[in-house]
Amino acid sequence: MARLLIGVDSSNIGCIKITKNNADSPYSTEDTAYGKFSFNSKWETNVRFVGVDQLNYGGGSFAEFLPAGTDKSSFQRARTAYSTGVVSLYWKSSFWAGVEYDLPVFDMKTVNDAGVYTYGRISTGAYGYQGRTTVFKHLWNEEGGYVNSFFPGAGNYINVAIPLSLISFATSGVHKKAVVWNLPGDETAIKDPPLAPVPGQMQVQITKDFCRVSKPGYDVRVATASQLAFDSSRRPVKVVASGDIGLPTGTTSFDFSSFLAGINVSGELIADVIQYKGSTIYFPCTPPTDDDIYGAYYQIVGTSIVFTNPGSACRARFLIISQDNTAASVGSNKVFRQLSIGGQDVFQFLRPGAANPPNLADVIIDSRWPVLQIVKTGVFGIPDGANQQTVVNFDSTGLFPFIKYFTIHGAGEPNDSQTGSSDATGLGKRIRLPYASAGYYDRPSQPRVRFTPGDSTYCTLTTNEARFFTNKTLPLRYELEQTQVNPGYTVKTIGVSCPAYAIRYYILGIPA
Template sequence: MTQTLIGIDSQGVASVKISTDYDPVTTPDTTYGAWLYNSKFDPIRYWGDYTAVDMDGAPAVQYLPSGTNQGNYQLAITGGTVTRYWFRNSYFAGLHYTQPVFQKKIKTFSGRFSGRVVQSYHGYEDRSGYFASSGAWSEPWHTGWNVVNPTYVGSPGNGTMLDPNYNQNADPESNTVLQVWDLPGNADPILDPPLSPVSGQTSVIINSSTCRVAKPGYDANTATETQLAFDSAVLPIKVVAANDVAVPSGMSSVSVGAIPDDCLVDVHFYAGADIWYPISPLTSGSYNLGAEYWISGGQLNFDNPYGACRARFMVYASNGAGPTYGANDVLRQFNDGSQNVVQFLRPGASASPSFRDIILDSRWPAVRIIKQGYIPITADGNQQWPVSFDAGGAWPFVKFMTVHGAATLANESYSSAVREPFSKVLYINMPGSGGGTAGDTSYCKLTGSEARFYTFRGSPVLSYYANASDYSAGTLTHRYDDSPIQGIRYYIFGIPQP
């Protein structure tokens, strides 16, 4: 049975805690599996998402907001034969980090997200290429970004690009969705970490007009957003469903409860006994892995065209419904027919609140960070970088970004970049011929007490026959990473066991 604390715990810290079957006053904070919510932890917040739509024949350029131009736009949409979306950081209002944690997902016109490995063809007669998880086609998040061509986007400075055309080999009838987390994707620290409590500070304000709790060591009356555990506008992200399930070949589904169809889904597809992120390592001859997935009617559905695999997933309380209005209490308690529920609500929400109104809900654990950090990548070749952690009884889930230095390319340059991780295997002369793991690959093997990261810096990122004469002579062209990996920014998330 869940228990709620609004007050002083055994360490003398004013806090808000919701526990599972543990005493919220005396249970150690490091028993992570006990806590559905604990205001003493750094919160994890989701900024939001944006869907880039392929608009054939659109105007050459559109600057947003209306009235802006090349020098001060927040978003430039370039059209013609290829549609691209060029974001400056200023578009992401409220984002606290220059290079955040992000993910770009393929979304079909039918509303399905693609978690499948896809193929890319290159060189003479398309005989060479690679198989990769979708992050291989994702544009980085840059700093010091200057675009030479097309000239109408100029120097975005800090930002990223969405290209709904990038995944044409995967599905020509698709869009691209950018999902952004308010967490640093580079080596920057999380802002305003919890501090030692200060006697006399106001830590919790809960009344008919305010629902606000500060991190330890900060005053709730004056705390900035990054000093808050939560308030009615700054919500910690909540898990409305989580599981680790078999995904057989063909169609399958698993119940996730009565939730909106547009909730955010995070999935690790993997084969075998080990859990891998973003996907199991690819090797020549074993590249058919993953599935399309979508929520509909309270089910998380999978369409797997390959052999059976597994999926570890979390579904987050994020959807497009706006806030509701009424006079409901900020602190609400009720029985949903199967259990007693405690909710912390936005002041002024109705008795039937949307996800935008719900700050905390005792049925939905708020994700916490069990461990986070930065690993400098100091060696080429097949390298392993183990990180041990104590999950404290929690169910772990990993997320990480790769950090890169400056690059000068034909049409752009930048001073640094943050990328999504991906698994990528090359082939030389039709699929099945060995090319090895690509040099821009990185992935993680996750256990209950260790996250082991793998990198392959220095190997080619593409190998191919440039023309017929090279093919006849057996002469390969190799490409290498323009901005090799310099580090890994990782997060080990945790919730109580599903």
Template sequence: MSTRGFIGLDGSGVPMVKIMADASYDPLSTPDTDWEKHRFNSRNTEYSYIDDIIIWPRTVTTYYPAGCNSSNYVLKCESGGFVFCHAARAIAYYGFLPIIEHRYIDPTNNKARIYRDDTLTNGNPNSMAKVKQNSGIRTTSAYDNLNNHPDEMVSQFGAVASPYCAMSIVTRFPCDRDYTALSTPPIVGNCFFVVDEKRGYARISRGAVDARTAIASQCIVHENQRPLTIVATGSTTLTAGQTQVIALGVDVPDGSIPYIIGAAAGNMASFSSPSSAFLVDASISGNNLTIVNGNAVSITVFYNVMVQNQQVPTTGGSGKILFTDEGEIKMLRPGAASPPVPADILLWSEYRYCPVVAYGKVADMLFSGTPGVSTPARTYTLAVPALDNPPIILTALQKVGADANFNDGDILINANWASSAFGVTLQLTNWWVYDAAAHTITFSVNDTAGSGWVFRYFVLAVPD
């Protein structure tokens, strides 16, 4: 793929760095709000970052970081697979309040398994996403007819087969604990962009900060951090039992993580109320994505392939830091070895860097419906910018005040729904549906525990 880029001052004298998704897009005249046309745009200074990838041991309650216990953990994974984060301790440990994605993975090859048991009391710990089921054959109370939801739920049952383990991805955003943006306009005279091999600098500053003296959190790109990176995105429908191999058409690093999202009634969605058995495998082999539909019905899924693995940055290299050659733009960490690992590649025109286009927190009182009532769920509809590609949507619920089930400040990661013949729910379940045509996301919360929570969300645009 050939691209175009720009490093310099725009027509107003403001410094910027742009990498376009195609050579036909003019970096100077393309509006910043054409999110999908920019692989990277320093004027969209709100990006997401990944600070930790945690692989949890199977079937035991575990605390993080190492050495923590039930009284001082930052994160914990219970034996059934429920993952929680304690907000105050997370701020002390990370310096920010993360939203954490939760997936199930084979740590030997990063194959993602998405699975659901189908017994009558099939508790739904570790829910992942919901997919559209193209069949109406599910009619028994063991599935969902009592709740009139014919959509499959993608999830992970606690008894998943070895070697699959729970995996948590700790995300970071350029905002304070109250989700107020930290970025500020650039100041004339400050160094905005610096590449210095001798000093080991490779930085694009976030705003009114000199890149030569900035720390990582003050930069969009820094030799010690890079924005969350996607190498491929798309959607597909699989027939019952089908194995589908998708040629991604780009160089996919070893260990990249497939990120599967479902659909409901044609709209991208997380998960919803009790539903039937479900099994999907997704893995990367070479430059191909393989998705296996283990169900007796046709399904539709969305996918993103994250350029992220657990390899640490390399050292000892002495090559170029900034490449601009034959329609390619690449920025490496100073000292990166050859070939570089994903953590060494700070920017590359082959990759897609996903800007934050909406974020915030919503108090429980702003959701419609009655607190403490399980049906119907309480909802909040958010208007988002018009997006050509399905976005990445990250959410969490933060408990306010302790009770028998949660500590004060606990953040529920992918809060869960338990189903039975009577549609019993776990406390503080949440899910969402993205309506691309209406440019809205409807967030739903089942708060049988009553009020006393804050809903947090981030919406990331995915470039072409």
């Protein structure tokens, strides 16, 4: 049974803490015993979403600027397309209310017309003379990334520079859902870390009008968003369910309805999924080969996540995250309540005036759902050379670890395959989701030549180590180019433009 502390702990600091097990006192358990806490307001930052939004593919040639009445300069979201079958999608930072960083952490989820997420599979692309170069890649490489400035090019409907924007691309029947987190994705430090406690300072405020707690050293009554551990409008990311399961060929379903008992499930639930092969956890995926194209599609159906695997067996490590931006319900629930649900003692912090039962969006904290915490974060420079390894050590004792990381790129002219758009003529600094890739080229009557693209990265994850593999300075790919002299072709080297120079990583965890 979980235990709760509201008040002063053994360090004489005002806080709210939740330990997972009855044997662990929230008053005296060391804050560094990460695996024992479902929530601790003394953590450096509260991991939270600032928004989720989906922009869909549209056929033909068009330019759509949102909200209605805006134009190519004043839009917050936009979709533009010629008759090329690719729709360019843009989200300005001004769309994401509450984001505090120029280049924030984000996810870009690929979803089809039926609401099935498809980005987990490996895809292939053919290049050059007779399509003799094949690259196997994780679908995330279709994303342009989060940039501090972007000029789409004179051939685009938007022919003015776009500041601070998230860029993606959609194709027929395939749409994009952006998820933005209030964490920095580049070298920027996390805002407002905990400070030394101030005697007499108020840090917890639970009334009929307020439900909020500040980080140590900040007065809850005047604290800014980044100085709060939580409040009713800035709810931390709560993990409703998690798992690491095998995915044989066919359909596999994971039912998490028991974790949502007593809740009116409104809005939507977000799944964060890593798919990999074998016993070693890889992110974003196990490096692909031409011998084994793998990966399952998934969909949240009610209170189950359903995987459909058309290929070879693999595994999925996933988090089901409570995310709901619907309006507050109306009722008379107190901001803090204790109750029994399914024979389990539960306590909840709710938005003021929530209904009974509360909506998913009303719940700030539920003792059944651990809050996602940062075990370790940092930035390292990417070394030159093939298959370079950078090791990050951490302690995830008692935790179910998860990982996110981003490649950081300087300004310059991107490869078309790195943006999805032939109209792009310039990017400022940007961060991108990582992807793993591999390739080969076939010369007529010659052995196959395999290569690793220079912008391919991935990492392996254990309970105490994240090992990053990078390939900076290698070519993006090789292509055959037709010539008029024997043997009728040459092998052309395509270099990586705007190569990544660093990686920002987050080791995340919830109690196991």
